[in-house]
Amino acid sequence: MKKLKRFVERIVEGMLTVSGMVTSVTILLIIIFLFKEGSGLFKSPVVEEGYQLFVNAKNPVNSLNSYEIKQIFDVEVDNWKSLGGADQEIKVFRFEEIFDLVPEEEMGENYALLPQKLGEVVKANPNIVAYLPTQYAPKNLEGVKMVEARKISLLDFFGGKEWMPTSKPSAQLGVLPLILGTLLVSLVAILIALPLGLGVAIYLSELAGEKARNYLKFTIELLAGIPSVVYGFFGLVVLVPIVQRVFHLDVGETAFTGSLILAIMALPTIITVSEDAMRNTPKALREGSLALGATKWQTTYRVVIPSSISGISAAVVLGIGRAIGETMAVLMVTGNAAILPPTLFQPVRTIPATIAAELGEAPAGGTHYQSLFLLGCILFVITMVISIIAEMISKKPQNNGL
Amino acid sequence: MKKLLIIATILLSIQILGTAQVIKGSDTMLPLSQKLAEQYMKANKGKSVTVNGGGSGVGLAALVDNTTDIAMASRRMKFTEKQKLQETGRTSKEVVVAYDALAVVVNPANKVTNLTREQLEGIFTGKITNWKQVGGDDMKIVVYSRETSSGTYEFFKEHVLKNKNYMNGIMSMPATGAIMQSVAQTKGAIAYVGMAYLNKNVKAIHVSYDKGKTYVEPTVANAKNKTYPIVRPLYYYYDLKVEKKVKPYLDFVLSAEGQAIVSKVGYIPVK
Numbered sequence: 156m157k158k159l160k161r162f163v164e165r166i167v168e169g170m171l172t173v174s175g176m177v178t179s180v181t182i183l184l185i186i187i188f189l190f191k192e193g194s195g196l197f198k199s200p201v202v203e204e205g206y207q208l209f210v211n212a213k214n215p216v217n218s219l220n221s222y223e224i225k226q227i228f229d230v231e232v233d234n235w236k237s238l239g240g241a242d243q244e245i246k247v248f249r250f251e252e253i254f255d256l257v258p259e260e261e262m263g264e265n266y267a268l269l270p271q272k273l274g275e276v277v278k279a280n281p282n283i284v285a286y287l288p289t290q291y292a293p294k295n296l297e298g299v300k301m302v303e304a305r306k307i308s309l310l311d312f313f314g315g316k317e318w319m320p321t322s323k324p325s326a327q328l329g330v331l332p333l334i335l336g337t338l339l340v341s342l343v344a345i346l347i348a349l350p351l352g353l354g355v356a357i358y359l360s361e362l363a364g365e366k367a368r369n370y371l372k373f374t375i376e377l378l379a380g381i382p383s384v385v386y387g388f389f390g391l392v393v394l395v396p397i398v399q400r401v402f403h404l405d406v407g408e409t410a411f412t413g414s415l416i417l418a419i420m421a422l423p424t425i426i427t428v429s430e431d432a433m434r435n436t437p438k439a440l441r442e443g444s445l446a447l448g449a450t451k452w453q454t455t456y457r458v459v460i461p462s463s464i465s466g467i468s469a470a471v472v473l474g475i476g477r478a479i480g481e482t483m484a485v486l487m488v489t490g491n492a493a494i495l496p497p498t499l500f501q502p503v504r505t506i507p508a509t510i511a512a513e514l515g516e517a518p519a520g521g522t523h524y525q526s527l528f529l530l531g532c533i534l535f536v537i538t539m540v541i542s543i544i545a546e547m548i549s550k551k552p553q554n555n556g557l
Numbered sequence: 558m559k560k561l562l563i564i565a566t567i568l569l570s571i572q573i574l575g576t577a578q579v580i581k582g583s584d585t586m587l588p589l590s591q592k593l594a595e596q597y598m599k600a601n602k603g604k605s606v607t608v609n610g611g612g613s614g615v616g617l618a619a620l621v622d623n624t625t626d627i628a629m630a631s632r633r634m635k636f637t638e639k640q641k642l643q644e645t646g647r648t649s650k651e652v653v654v655a656y657d658a659l660a661v662v663v664n665p666a667n668k669v670t671n672l673t674r675e676q677l678e679g680i681f682t683g684k685i686t687n688w689k690q691v692g693g694d695d696m697k698i699v700v701y702s703r704e705t706s707s708g709t710y711e712f713f714k715e716h717v718l719k720n721k722n723y724m725n726g727i728m729s730m731p732a733t734g735a736i737m738q739s740v741a742q743t744k745g746a747i748a749y750v751g752m753a754y755l756n757k758n759v760k761a762i763h764v765s766y767d768k769g770k771t772y773v774e775p776t777v778a779n780a781k782n783k784t785y786p787i788v789r790p791l792y793y794y795y796d797l798k799v800e801k802k803v804k805p806y807l808d809f810v811l812s813a814e815g816q817a818i819v820s821k822v823g824y825i826p827v828k
Contacts, residue, residue, distance in 0.1 A: 205637075229682070229721045249720070251636070265643075288637065321705045322722050391735060396742050405697045405745050408728060486731050491704075494726030502728050512704040512731055518614070 189535060193528035195520075196312070200304035201325050204521060206250075207292055208302040208324065209277050209285045216240045218303035221311055224325035227284060235282065248276065248285040266291065274299050286324045307522065312529070318493035318504070320513065320523040328526045332493045334533060336503035339496055340410050340485065341478040344417035348474055351418070352425030353467065359426070360433040361455050372427075379423035387487035390416040395488060402500055408490030410503040416484045421474035428473060432466020433459050465548050472545035476538055482507035506534045577605040578803055582616020582629035585708055585751070586791050589655060589822045590629055596818055597809045606806060613708055620649065620794055626803050628794040631657065631708040648797050653790045654810050656825040658752040659713060660775040661787075662737075662759040664744050669693040671772040673765045674786070677717050680747060683724025688745060701736050701748035702727045709733075712789050713749050749787075752780065753823025780825045791824065 201221040202208055208224070210216060216238050219227070226232040227245055236242045253273055262269050274293030277285050284302075293299045307328065315329020355375075359368050391408075394415055399407030436459045444454040460467070490502025491512070510527050517523040580590050587610040594606035609625075616628035621641045634651065642649055661677060663669065669691055672680075679685035680698055688696045702723055703710045714720065730736045733750050740746040741758035752775050755761055763772035766786040779785040793810070795803050809815050816826035 225722065290637075290640075317725050319722055319725070321711075323720075391738055395739075399743070406699045406728070406743055408739065487735060490728040491730070492726040492728045502726070504729075512729070 186535065189528055189531050193525055193532050196328075196522060196525040196529055197307055197309065199307055199522045199525070201307055201311070202286075202302075202304050203324050203326065205289055206286060206324055207289050207304065209273075209283075209287060209293065210300050210302055211277055211281045211283055212298045212300045213281050214240055214300065216302070217300075218305060220305060221307070221325045221327065222315075222317075225317075225319070225322055225327055228286070228324060241281075243282040246280055246283045248280075248283050250285075250287050250291075270294070271296070312526070316495060318509070320517070320526060326522055326526075328522065330506075330526070330530060330533070332495050333504055333506050333509055333530065336410065336489075336493075336496060337479060337505040337507070337534075337537075339499070340413045340417060340489065340503060340505055341475055343411065343414035343499060344421060344478045345471060345475050347414060348418035348421045348425055349471060352422050352470070352474070353429060355422075355426045356430040356433060356467075356470075357455060357460075359430045361451070361459065375423050375426055378419075379427075383420065383481060383483040384487075386416055386420055387484035390484060390488035404500055406490060406502060408488055408502050409500045410489060410496050411499045413485045413489035413503070413505070414499075416488055417478040417481055420481060420484065421477050424477055425470045425474045428470035429463070429467040432463035432470070435466070436462045469545050469549040472541055472548065476541045476545070479538060479541070480507060480534065482511045486511060506530050510534075577607055578627065578806060579607050579609065579625045580627045580629060580793075581609040581611060581619045581625035582627075583613040583631040583708060583791070584610045585631045585657065586629040586655075589791070589819065589824060592818050592822055593810055593815055594806075596814070597806055600809070600814075601805070604805070617794065620796065621645065623796070626795060626799055627806075629654075630792045630794060631789065632712065633790075633792065634794060649794045650797055650800070652793045652795075652807060652811075653827055654793050655791045655816075655819045655827060656780060656788050657791055658775055658777075658780040658785055658825060659709065659716075659749050659787045659789070660752045660755055661747065661749050661762040661764060662740050662755070663747050663762060664740055665758070665760045666744055667693060667760060669762070670760070671763045671765065671769075673769045674717060675768065677764070678719065678721065681713075681718055681723055681727070682721050683727075696745045698747060699743050699745045700724065700727050701739055701746055702729050703733070703736070703749075704729050704731055709749070709751065713787075716787060716789070717749075751823070752777070752825075777820070777825055788825070 201224065208219065214235065216235065219238065223232070223238060227238075228247055230247070232238065233245050234242065235245055253269070253276065256276065257272050262272065269291045270293045273285065273287055273291060274296035277283055277293060278296075278298030287293070292301075294301070312328055312330060314331060315327060316331055317327040317329045318332060319327040355371075359371060363371065390412060394412050395407035397407075398404065398409060398412045398415070402411075440458055440462060441454060444458045445451075449457065485505050486508040489505065489508065491504045491508055492502035493504040493509075494501065496503045510530055513523070514527050517527055580594065587608065590608045594608050597606060598604055613630040613632055616625065617630055617634060617638050619625040620628040621638065623645075634649065639649075661672065667688065669688060672691060676685065676691050680691070681700060681702070683700075685691060686698055688694055688698055700723075702713075714723065728739075730739060733754050736748045736750055737754060737756070737759060740748050747762075755775070761775050763774045764786060765772045771784075773779050773785045775785050775787075780788050793807065795807075811827065816828055819826045
């Protein structure tokens with residue numbers, strides 16, 4: 156009988172160990188997957204996969220960077236002179252236009268003559284830049300020159316200021332506005348939530364009676380249980396018009412509106428964690444202070460808060476972590492414009508919102524897909540740093556400095 | 558007895574699976590195809606049609622991989638997709654099942670009613686930034702757009718912006734509902750939505766594609782007689798080899814009954 160009991164215990168121990176291991180391995184695998192999918196980006200050329208750019212052989216321009224390509228195809232730059240070429244207007248040619256120039260019958264069996272026809276067009280126009288699929292590229296033909304395909308660089312990605320991942324022929328993958336947008340919205344959210352949360356925590360732990368505390372704690376926990384899309388909808392319908400009216404703005408969807416929503420969402424975390432820390436102040440400290448003749452307020456201000464400062468800091472860091480990773484609510488109220496936010500009252504686009512909105516339709520394995528995964532890596536690094544800080548703070552011994 | 562019953566059920570379900578047709582593709586067309594399939598199955602007992610979304614690109618890729626019978630697409634099959642299908646030795650047939658018109662909308666308080674395509678291009682690419690420049694009040698233009706994943710986004714870019722990029726820092730919203738809400742509460746707003754979504758909280762712009770000679774209001778009648786310019790066909794693509802299998806369903810879709818459903822869902826019928 157005893158043996159059987161021991162055996163069962165062993166099995167249970169084994170199962171617990173295995174489940175712990177499986178969880179850790181799964182998490183590791185997810186992280187590896189994230190970095191693996193993202194890492195291919197810097198091996199990709201700036202021109203869309205499967206396509207190449209061609210110019211007339213007489214054109215002195217040999218290579219173009221991503222931003223120059225975009226400007227050419229948006230007709231923002233319309234003369235070769237500014238790109239180091241001759242003083243002539245740029246003629247943009249897209250692959251489909253060949254079907255307007257040459258009837259389909261002349262293209263031969265299985266479009267065998269198509270490369271030749273494309274080559275003729277490029278040769279005939281000295282000012283042309285043609286955007287053609289590699290499959291039908293007029294390679295090695297006289298009068299045609301391929302524009303050298305550069306690889307996407309780290310500087311393009313981390314220093315670029317434009318996020319247009321579906322722009323053709325060259326996607327603009329600057330993540331700077333997204334990173335700054337995410338940090339801005341989250342930090343302001345914490346600045347709003349901290350005084351409020353701390354106030355509620357002090358009230359709950361020091362001032363409130365038993366009944367009020369129970370009632371309030373229940374409500375706050377309810378707040379944590381509301382789905383974020385509901386917060387988002389509330390934000391869009393209620394907060395956005397209010398912000399617009401109060402600050403006399405053109406648009407109500409701003410970084411500030413996002414911060415407000417995130418502040419509300421981070422409140423439960425901040426309140427619960429810091430209230431716990433305050434309530435765990437040793438009774439001896441609290442009573443000692445009162446016995447020395449300090450008032451209730453003096454005790455709170457001079458004894459309780461300093462002794463629970465590490466718990467409060469942990470609450471702040473956890474709150475930031477919650478805010479940075481939040482997706483749905485932010486997606487609905489910040490306007491999602493990928494610009495470097497000049498003020499708090501401009502639309503911004505955050506990293507989680509970008510991933511959520513775009514990953515579904517990004518072709519698997521393409522540059523857009525890879526850049527979204529790299530964004531995930533960036534987000535992962537940010538939140539990891541934050542949780543390491545939280546860990547360090549909460550490990551500090553309580554009552555430090557008293 | 559029980560065993561027999563189970564076997565019978567399995568056999569029956571295999572039978573149903575065998576004749577089931579799969580339709581896959583554009584999310585724009587998803588509600589339409591669902592409604593059509595529902596009515597079709599109601600009218601023809603024993604026939605089964607399964608409808609899946611995923612986007613036009615997904616649907617056409619599935620047609621190449623032979624995992625769907627019909628691909629629905631809110632854009633024409635691209636040249637490269639046609640090539641891929643030809644490589645597998647098959648040819649597809651294209652059927653236009655309905656039309657979808659895009660309306661440009663502004664806040665009802667906005668004075669501007671008429672815009673040309675060139676003006677729209679200027680506004681959405683960021684060259685025109687104040688309503689004053691197009692005959693309105695002195696007010697900043699706030700441009701809303703759909704997310705990059707949307708077929709509507711691509712269509713508007715190709716058709717109205719002539720393939721130029723949207724302005725840097727355009728406000729992009731996750732859904733048409735969110736766009737309608739934002740336009741209704743933002744004075745300087747402008748955006749594009751499917752015509753089926755129009756309501757009295759927003760004002761539809763009359764659009765001119767002939768440099769301002771005639772401005773056309775987005776109505777079902779105007780879209781149907783082709784005077785309203787921002788209209789896109791919605792397509793079904795299928796493999797010629799399975800024509801026999803999909804024909805009854807397609808006939809239903811193009812019948813008077815099917816086209817009545819098309820207008821009920823908010824699109825423009827073909828006939």
